[in-house]
Amino acid sequence: MNEIIQVESLTKIYPADKGRLPLRAVDGIDFAIHEGEVFGFLGPNGAGKTTIIRMLTGLSRPTAGRAQVLGLDLAADLPRIKKRIGVVPEASNLYDELTAFDNLLFAMQLYGVPRRERKARAEELLRRFRLGEKRDAPFAKLSRGMKRALTIAAALAHRPPLVFLDEPTTGLDVMSARSLRGMIVSLRDEGVTVFLTTHYLEEAERLCDRVAIIVKGKIVALDTVAGLRSGAQRKTIVEVTLAGADGQPEKRRLECEDGVESAVQRLLGETGGRRVLSIETLRPSLEDVFVQLTGLSAEVMLAEKGGKGGGNAGG
């Protein structure tokens, strides 16, 4: 499997400033991202997620450590790396005065997309991100969700094989967040590697092939969502719903360490001939894993970002 990003001992220390002590924002982390996967950094506010993206995209200089992006050394080949990545920062930051179309055109001009391809590519992106009707509207006049979509479109304008998305759905309404998640999934389907940061557990669970949980600049866990779950809790809970004597359903749970099959058999043996309405296997959610690893609650994470917003609201 090709590794599109390789990071070794990456560290960022912000020097002491105005009476504040030096801040170790990223603390000697190691990780690798495989080509074509959606990789998520999950963590609370101030965990170091954005700092890592800023270092890997050249907006911040690492204090120590090394990184390779697209097979190129970050310290030595930054201009070549920049040409082949797309970056969507946390705040949508296109030009208010330019139209949706002109913003895309400018992105393509900067990245050297051939002149003959620009117009068609801009139109294609506007259609794909459902912004066709807003082609000639200034960026300032777009809704928050549309601004986000256009910012992502601009990052994709030069067809980069690697895209960084910093908190892509923060602050969006439910429908916009849902729509953007669909776009992220379609990027993966096209073979684009996506590196995203999020504080929405559900988003990480739905979108990411692998997730790294980061707290205080350190990676405390890195695996597939399934791997994180199984690592966090070896036991499986089987829940059987029985038809009660009074007509009300009755739920019974059994924790099992020796496989689902034996647990189901044991529970069925205890039914006393009553009708079984349903049998479910309950596995720990990413939220359970997160709480276990960090000691933080999901509510704390969301509160830090100013409420649940659209990102947590399903989709």
Added chain:
Amino acid sequence: MLADDLRGMFYIALKDLKAYYFKPPNISWGILFPFAFILAFAIRNPGDLRGLVPGLLALTILFGTSSMEAIVIVFERRIGSLERLFLAPLRLPALLAGKLLGGMTFGLTVTLVVLAISLAVFGARGTDWLLLFLALLLSATAFSALGAFVSVAVREVFEAQTLANFIRFPMMFLGGVFVPVESLPVWLQVVARCLPLTYSVEALHAALSGGSWTTAALDLGALAVFSAVLFSLAVYTLSRHIE
């Protein structure tokens, strides 16, 4: 890499001109402001009106290039869009050169309008066109670099405007626009020699009145030095914004 830099420069300038510069208030302000100053001075001291043209042109370039230039970068930094340029595949000097090119193009365009009006009124007799071209170009470069330096040196738009005016207004009165530098007290003449506007006015005066190339060359050289120093300072200051 050079091709990426040149392309980036060109399109950054084009984008800035479209997004910020060529707006009706900027154009009218760029032309009217220097005219108003010169008119006020001419009414108070009627006399050699043609002698005021170099100062009028220099003021037009100064305000045309630096007014918007001084706030564009700090404005884009505030709204986050400057980061888009930091992320683009071009080097920092090219990014800043693109910004300068936008300011220079606008300043020179407005100045050409003022020049055309001046030549229509006073005639073009004795004009050294090559010297005029070089004087306008180097003045625009120096003043645009001044605007860029102001813009990267501060954090807020209002600070940029304050700092730009703090530099430009004393320069306007000491730079030979209204009174010859030679008529100032010696210590003020020393101060005037530290200001790019002084050399701009002198070079434009030489260009419009068929003056000596020997002294004009010194003025052009001084403007080139100001351009290089201010541009380097701006690049260095901007590079410190990358954490």
